[in-house]
Amino acid sequence: MRYQLYYWPTIQGRGEFVRLALEQAGAEYIDVARMSGKDRGVSALMHGLAAGGTTPFAPPYLKAGRLVIGQTANILLYLGDHHALAPKDETGRLWTHQLQLTIADFVAEVHDTHHPLAASLYYEDQKPAAKRYSKTFLAERVPKYLGYFERILKRNPRGKRFLAGARLSYVDLSMFQVMAGLDYAFPNAMAKRRRSYPLLRELSARVAALPRIAAYLGSKRRIPFNNDGIFRRYPALDTRK
Amino acid sequence: MRYQLYYWPTIQGRGEFVRLALEQAGAEYIDVARMSGKDRGVSALMHGLAAGGTTPFAPPYLKAGRLVIGQTANILLYLGDHHALAPKDETGRLWTHQLQLTIADFVAEVHDTHHPLAASLYYEDQKPAAKRYSKTFLAERVPKYLGYFERILKRNPRGKRFLAGARLSYVDLSMFQVMAGLDYAFPNAMAKRRRSYPLLRELSARVAALPRIAAYLGSKRRIPFNNDGIFRRYPALDTRK
Incomplete structure (x- = not known):
């Protein structure tokens, strides 16, 4: 399964906590709002916030198959279970x-x-x-x-x-x-x-x-800190x- | 099992979200800091924040047998599972x-x-x-x-x-x-x-x-709103x- 992460494309923000977990898990994912094309970009992110059903209040949110998970800590709770990134008991x-x-x-x-x-x-x-x-x-x-x-x-x-x-x-x-x-x-x-x-x-x-985090931090996938994010x-x- | 809730004794605050769940569950619990005696009162609450192991950062926290659970939403996640106060899937x-x-x-x-x-x-x-x-x-x-x-x-x-x-x-x-x-x-x-x-x-x-919430709201267990809590x-x- 390929995850779809929805978060603001130009900041680390709260999305970064999710990105780090996905990277360390070696999970296949796309960072939707940072891509262009159909069903991509910020418009796709905004569209997801307006949809029915389990609509999140705010980014980040993660699509995992038919599941839409919002709230950073909640996403990590899910990833922890599915990628051995948390104790099992x-x-x-x-x-x-x-x-x-x-x-x-x-x-x-x-x-x-x-x-x-x-x-x-x-x-x-x-x-x-x-x-x-x-x-x-x-x-x-x-x-x-x-x-x-x-x-x-x-x-x-x-x-x-x-x-x-x-x-x-x-x-x-x-x-x-x-x-x-x-x-x-x-x-x-x-x-x-x-x-x-x-x-x-x-x-x-x-x-x-x-190794996976070091590779990520050295890649273009890691957005540099800047004065639009949480840490300014x-x-x-x-x-x- | 009798739960032990630890929260400030004179306000609803964040503890109230836990109290409401315990009441609706019909769970047996004591509101430790509102009682007096050995291992009771605010000193017991403070003692729990200084202990080793899985020490919570702040009240409320709930003792469930040997388990100590902090963070309001996390306590509710636990109570939801154990008292059918949340979906199971x-x-x-x-x-x-x-x-x-x-x-x-x-x-x-x-x-x-x-x-x-x-x-x-x-x-x-x-x-x-x-x-x-x-x-x-x-x-x-x-x-x-x-x-x-x-x-x-x-x-x-x-x-x-x-x-x-x-x-x-x-x-x-x-x-x-x-x-x-x-x-x-x-x-x-x-x-x-x-x-x-x-x-x-x-x-x-x-x-x-x-019925259980109405009984609770009419009881002395429900602390009235006041200007020391979250809602002032x-x-x-x-x-x-």
Whole structure:
């Protein structure tokens, strides 16, 4: 089966968490909105949001045969089951998903660093609020979230190599993406904490070195970070050097 | 098995979505932080967040035997499976969960109406930003989310009585809570749209009339809405009458 991923074509965004899982799974997929032709492109993405039945609220969504799956963490729950990217037992599945949902909460806060007042306003029109939000985000929220995930790694009874269980799961891929995104968006703040999260740093390096992920990151399929996505580099929001 | 729910004792908050599912399931449970004594109260809740193993990031979390489940939507995924509060097939399970995750996104935006800049600041210290946020929230986000869920009901191939499939699921209970919360927090804005979402209104009334839910809502177990929870009544944030 060839999956069809529907997501905005010019940003990593939330779609990137799905792309990383598809790549690591070695799954056959097309990134529909990045292609041109019939039933391709952004118009196909928009069409899927207007269809009947199990219409998703927003991208990303994944078509798997007749199944249409929306919500990033939900897509990963599905891919984890079908591609051995999560533990198989109920306890392990729920735990992996729980960690993914906490990453989703964190990512929503990252988005709000540049859009605290309204997603429909430009960043430039909410800059003072963005600066205020980012200040607390970097001082309180980043240490809270990263400190939590560092502890989860440290205390994993199956070893410190992965977040959930003894093997790689989709949440490890997502954690890599979060660390890469934070490094891009807040280089000064993250440089100051370079040694604060040794296990998360090791995990990120381990994920980046996975043969399939390394190949993906070096390919044109990986859209570079840019200031239209979730992780944006606005020096005004970062701490000073 | 007797479940142990851990959540803040004086608010409905995110815990209420779990309480409603436990009540409708007729499950035996205790609301740990609302009780006093050994291993009870807020200290027991805090203790659970500091423990090793599968420690949740934040309340609510549910203990089910040796299992500790965090993240509201994840708890509902579990309860849906174990108490016939969701379809059993993969397609139906994922669809129900997808809708719940979209409700979770909506609820996070409701929270941000009074806390747009930082969860750690008082509302009173971010009031202008809260007013700005709420204006767009009521004008754009509420119609977008409620319009979406109204369409989902209308197009449900199994009938317009429930959001997912032909039977009640946890997402119907959560939808009731969202409608009740919005009516509490934004009485003027919601009164103006009283007739805009007829199927959601019917669904809410149907849920409120379920014998177990009606009994719960009339009991002391149901904490009243108040201005410490997610849905808060601040007239400054509502539209004018």
